[in-house]
Amino acid sequence: AIAALPSDGVTEEWRPALHELDASAVNIRAAIAENPRSRYLLGQLQRTYALRLELTQQALSAAGLPS
Numbered sequence: 001a002i003a004a005l006p007s008d009g010v011t012e013e014w015r016p017a018l019h020e021l022d023a024s025a026v027n028i029r030a031a032i033a034e035n036p037r038s039r040y041l042l043g044q045l046q047r048t049y050a051l052r053l054e055l056t057q058q059a060l061s062a063a064g065l066p067s
Helices: 015-034 039-062
Strands: none
Touching: 015 039
16 A cells, blocks of 8 residues: 555655654564564554555645645
8 A cells, every 4th residue: 555655745854754664664574584473573563554654645645645
């Protein structure tokens, strides 16, 4: 869902938070690779993706673009 949203309309003020969430997702996926049965890590990844999607939608809305 996140990949389907246009990212070129996101202003610079939103980019640091989006990049932080992306970095968190990378770290969580690396931890999952070491411990694939961890429900906690899977939940954290799901929450991180949900936050990333929500923040992207807010940024696009603030820029006047459809999400």
